[in-house]
Amino acid sequence: MRVLGLSAAALSLGLAACGDDVGEVAVKVASGFTVPSLTLGPDTFFTSESDRFKAKDDGSPTVLRQRVGPVRLQYERVNGGLVTACSFNVRTNRVVTVTLRAVGREVKCEIME
């Protein structure tokens, strides 16, 4: 009975996650800066839904649709490890524009909501 309850809860969470509440994240790179591979996904302890992508180097933004909620943008180190550049919130029908800049050896985000 308990297993059935947990399954129902998991199913309802899954269905809720399939809802149409999405916003967009536009990732731009400041001129003269070549960024490594990036990942964008929900800012949760455990997630497997991150989108891996390369930012465009012509100045135009990479626009990704993203489910609403807290989101984390990460970049890949040379050794393959992921480092969080910034976290922000995605809201329904809204675009969050993130401009990435290199400050020393770190990647910094400028977020415009």
Added chain:
Amino acid sequence: MSTSSTKISTRSGAVNVRAWPTGRRFPSPLAFLRAVVIPMMVLAGALPALAQADPKSSAEVSGQVAELAKQRADLVARLKSLKGKIDSAGGVVTQKANAADVARETIEELRSVVSPLLAAVADNGEIAQLGVAALKNATDRRAALERDLRFTPEERQRLVAAWDARVKATTEANAELEKARAKFLALMYTLQTKEDLIGEWAAVAAQDEVINAIRELTTALNETSADVKNFIAFLEGAGS
């Protein structure tokens, strides 16, 4: 001694005026008063009634009453219309004279239309995935046929060649779609990021509507005032 009297009829009654008998000396003041002054005063009192203008005929009176009723009905209709205009102007002002609300509503309306389109043309959106799926279908089929033993080597070769052409055509179609998607994506993104500006211009346009509503209301008030004034003048002159 003989006297003669003349009867004069007036609206307020009949008056007898006696003539002074001949060959008689002048009477005492009291008798003079009784014989001349009092009848004259009674006659004078009756004169205004005699001098009164001709009364209107009943047809003229009923015509005037009908005209008054018509003018009153017209006026009531105009007053009702004015009430409608006041309510309408009030509605426009209530709805449009809040610049912050107008801007916010415009932005929300824009977002609800643009955002789904932006999501569709996003780099990980439906359209981008559509091209990938189409190309994958062609390349997968081509690869499968290369090792399909149901066909002779010649048949396989022709089928693979056919799929090669389709892979190339799909790639070209995808490239065109990708260009169009990127262009539309840039436009949708610009539109979405200009939402504040669009909202502010919508608020400016709404204020113009408010100004027009106020001007129309002023005109309606002035016109109705003239109508009421004319009706009052007609009312005061009625029956004369």
